[in-house]
Amino acid sequence: VNIRRESTSYADMFRGIHWSTNLTVSLLLLVVLSTPASAYLDGGTGSLFVQVVLAGVLAGLVMAKSVWFSIKDGIGRIFARRTGSTHSDR
Amino acid sequence: MGSDGSSRAGPGLRIVTAEKRLHSSFRDPSGYVFIRDGVVYRHIGHGYLPHYRQLVESGLYDHLVKLRLLIPHEEVDPGLSGADAALVLKPERVRTISYPYEWSFGMLRDAALATLSIQRHALERGMVLKDASAYNIQFHRGVPTLIDTLSFEPYVEGKPWIAYRQFCQHFVAPLALMSLVDARFGRSLGLYLDGFPLDFASRLCPRTSWLKPWLLVHLHLHARAQQSRGLHAARPSPSVGSQGRPGSFSRQSLVGLIDSLESLVKGLRWNPPKTTWRDYYAETNYSDQASEAKRRIVRSYLDLLGPIERAWDLGANTAEFSRLIAERGVATVAWDIDVAAVEIAYRRIKEQGPEALLPLVQDLTNPSPGIGWALKERDSLVDRGPVDLVLALALVHHLAIGNNVPLTQVAQHFSQLGEYLVVEFVPKEDSQVQRMLKSREDIFEDYSRDGFEEAFGETCEILRRDAVPDSERTLYLMRRRG
Numbered sequence: 001v002n003i004r005r006e007s008t009s010y011a012d013m014f015r016g017i018h019w020s021t022n023l024t025v026s027l028l029l030l031v032v033l034s035t036p037a038s039a040y041l042d043g044g045t046g047s048l049f050v051q052v053v054l055a056g057v058l059a060g061l062v063m064a065k066s067v068w069f070s071i072k073d074g075i076g077r078i079f080a081r082r083t084g085s086t087h088s089d090r
Numbered sequence: 091m092g093s094d095g096s097s098r099a100g101p102g103l104r105i106v107t108a109e110k111r112l113h114s115s116f117r118d119p120s121g122y123v124f125i126r127d128g129v130v131y132r133h134i135g136h137g138y139l140p141h142y143r144q145l146v147e148s149g150l151y152d153h154l155v156k157l158r159l160l161i162p163h164e165e166v167d168p169g170l171s172g173a174d175a176a177l178v179l180k181p182e183r184v185r186t187i188s189y190p191y192e193w194s195f196g197m198l199r200d201a202a203l204a205t206l207s208i209q210r211h212a213l214e215r216g217m218v219l220k221d222a223s224a225y226n227i228q229f230h231r232g233v234p235t236l237i238d239t240l241s242f243e244p245y246v247e248g249k250p251w252i253a254y255r256q257f258c259q260h261f262v263a264p265l266a267l268m269s270l271v272d273a274r275f276g277r278s279l280g281l282y283l284d285g286f287p288l289d290f291a292s293r294l295c296p297r298t299s300w301l302k303p304w305l306l307v308h309l310h311l312h313a314r315a316q317q318s319r320g321l322h323a324a325r326p327s328p329s330v331g332s333q334g335r336p337g338s339f340s341r342q343s344l345v346g347l348i349d350s351l352e353s354l355v356k357g358l359r360w361n362p363p364k365t366t367w368r369d370y371y372a373e374t375n376y377s378d379q380a381s382e383a384k385r386r387i388v389r390s391y392l393d394l395l396g397p398i399e400r401a402w403d404l405g406a407n408t409a410e411f412s413r414l415i416a417e418r419g420v421a422t423v424a425w426d427i428d429v430a431a432v433e434i435a436y437r438r439i440k441e442q443g444p445e446a447l448l449p450l451v452q453d454l455t456n457p458s459p460g461i462g463w464a465l466k467e468r469d470s471l472v473d474r475g476p477v478d479l480v481l482a483l484a485l486v487h488h489l490a491i492g493n494n495v496p497l498t499q500v501a502q503h504f505s506q507l508g509e510y511l512v513v514e515f516v517p518k519e520d521s522q523v524q525r526m527l528k529s530r531e532d533i534f535e536d537y538s539r540d541g542f543e544e545a546f547g548e549t550c551e552i553l554r555r556d557a558v559p560d561s562e563r564t565l566y567l568m569r570r571r572g
Contacts (some may be wrong), residue, residue: 040118041221046316047255051347054307055250055339058346065349 109172113466118221120240124171131170132163132179138240139176141217145242148215154236159208161230161237182230184237185400185421185446189468190224190260191280192450192458194433195268195360196440197234198276201227202261202355204234209251210348213341217242222257224285225468232445250339251347255316259285262308262354267291269358270299273429277451283462288313304354362430380560384483384514387556388414391512391567394554398478402507405485409435409449415481416447425452454485455493472506480508484563487516487523490537497536497545505549511568515542520562539564 109131115122120138124131134142145151154160163181170178190198201224209219219241226238251257260279263286267275271294279286292313299305388411398420403412406424408431416422424447426432435449452458457471482504489495504511516523517539518532536545543552543566550568557564 040120041252041256043250043252044255044316046318047258047312048250048252050307050312050315051250051254051339051343054347055343058344058350059340059342060346062342062346062349 109170113464114225114462114468116463118238118240121175126170130181130183131166132181132239133171133173133175134177134179134240136174136176141243142177142240144217144244145239148217150212150215150217150242151239153211153215154208157207157211158231158233159204159211159236161228161235161239163239179239181237181239184228184230184235186229186423186448187469187474188229188423188448188450189280189458190227190264191277192452193276194429194436194449194451195265195273195276196433196436197229198224198261198268199265199355199358201234202257202265203352204236205257205261206348206352206355208236210345212242213245213344213348216245218245218251218344219253222253222260224260224279225283229448232439232443232447245341245344247341248338251344254347256285257351258288258308258312261285262305262351263288263291265355265358266295266299266305266309269360270295273360273362273433276429277453280458280461280468283467289317302354302357304350304357308351308354360433362433377560380558380563383559384563384565385411385414387558387565388481388483388512391554391565392418394567395479395510398510400477401479401481402475402477403481403483404452404454404504404507405482405488406435406449407431408438409447411481411483412447412449413444415479416444419444419446420479422447424449425454427451427453454489455495475507477508479510479512480504481512483512483514483565484516484522486513486542487520487526487537491523491526491534497542498548501546501549505570509570511546511550511566511570513546513566513568514558515539515564515566517562517564 109124109126112123112125115124119135120141121132121134124133151160155162161181161184163179166178166180168175168178190201193201204227205219205222205224209222212218220243221238221241223238226236226241227234228237229235230237259282264275264279267278267286275286288309292310295305295309300310392415401412401415401420401422403409403415403422403424406412406426407428409424409426412422412424412435424432424435426435426449429451432449432451435447439445439447439449452471458468460466460470460473461468486497486500489500490497504513518524518527518534518537535541546552546566546568550570552566552568554567555564556566
């Protein structure tokens with residue numbers, strides 16, 4: 001009963017937003033706000049909301065960065081191998 | 091008195107001395123800081139013990155201490171706490187407590203980057219920071235260091251960062267204002283103990299700040315989301331839940347959040363403009379000979395004093411003279427009203443040391459008061475003293491003539507701050523004072539060398555008096571009476 005009530009309450013905050021997104025964010029905030037006993041800080045609903053909204057973008061950027069670094073590393077390794085072969089030729 | 095905080099009053103009778111709990115240590119139920127016999131301890135409650143164990147066993151504690159990001163401690167007898175403690179820690183003592191509203195731009199920026207670095211290292215070992223208060227950072231041995239060992243909790247997959255709001259209010263908003271509007275905004279952090287309100291900062295920042303993508307998100311849109319409590323200001327992006335698990339704030343998202351905040355903080359810059367004080371040493375009427383003579387006299391006073399532990403240089407400018415004290419290993423604070431001078435001093439200390447020197451912003455005509463809950467959460471300037479030595483060079487005329495403070499009151503206040511005083515008297519004949527009197531009536535009849543000695547003579551014993559060669563000025567070494 002409590003869970004349903006909280007879920008409804010968070011859903012109310014996002015009235016006007018598409019119902020599927022609304023449900024997703026509500027369920028996530030439910031998880032987010034049921035924090036362990038040690039969390040004494042108020043994360044702020046608006047602040048948690050911003051993070052939830054940005055989640056995909058932030059993760060995407062990390063992935064893009066990781067891909068970029070592996071490409072850079074790969075190129076670096078090719079050049080290193082060439083330099084290495086030059087040394088062995090000597 | 092035993093080093094374990096107890097004393098023996100007679101055979102078999104053990105009296106445990108009372109602990110004094112710090113007024114600022116009450117928000118987090120995980121534990122608190124207390125002082126017993128002048129030693130600082132941290133009480134850890136039973137509820138927090140598993141988290142503390144994880145901090146240590148994961149290797150995070152050792153790693154952060156090695157990087158000088160976390161204050162080192164030793165575990166001591168839990169009986170030292172008056173309450174039922176699971177553990178008691180004895181952290182390394184921070185010699186000078188300072189507050190974010192006394193830091194220059196670069197200091198707050200470095201504290202922000204240290205916080206993010208700690209969060210990143212914590213995440214790598216399955217933990218996160220459960221708070222991101224700027225007050226948890228202290229400049230310890232010259233570098234920003236987390237002093238709250240209980241700031242860690244286990245990372246739970248899918249959860250956003252609970253301290254994100256606090257980080258933005260304590261670091262992002264003031265740094266943006268200091269960088270984009272005016273570096274003196276740092277001082278206003280004293281008005282808002284839980285950080286600068288985001289909506290207020292958003293309104294004060296220039297329109298061009300909306301063009302910085304991460305500032306747009308973490309300050310402007312964040313402020314609007316806070317105002318509308320997440321109602322309609324920021325529409326959920328279709329990308330929410332695109333990472334396989336619907337609606338999850340994945341670990342990768344959290345790493346991305348840290349990356350974006352780090353990128354934002356690194357992108358905020360401020361370089362000290364040319365100000366009166368910054369160029370003081372270049373533009374003053376002091377000749378090189380007089381300046382060198384002044385150094386020699388100050389050094390001779392320090393030799394006379396012998397070993398001391400703490401010193402404050404009031405009106406220190408870019409900390410040229412504070413350096414003479416700090417180089418002897420004395421924990422020295424270089425206080426100055428000018429944020430540019432403090433920033434220059436901080437940058438130089440970062441490059442060259444000495445680590446015992448800490449530059450801080452302070453308006454001596456309106457010094458940091460006790461603030462926060464019951465006015466005791468953050469100590470006033472006076473409460474953080476007295477120190478062994480107060481240095482006040484070329485300062486008295488600014489207080490007496492620039493701010494109309496009678497010399498007797500200057501003497502009383504200095505004596506309240508330190509046991510030994512090194513004070514420079516600048517007479518009316520000096521061109522600096524002449525310049526100050528140019529635009530106002532000279533109502534300072536008592537402002538003379540005799541008047542100075544009479545005023546300070548009421549509270550201090552004058553030990554040495556030396557004329558600074560090639561100038562009209564005199565240096566005094568004094569000791570507070572009683």
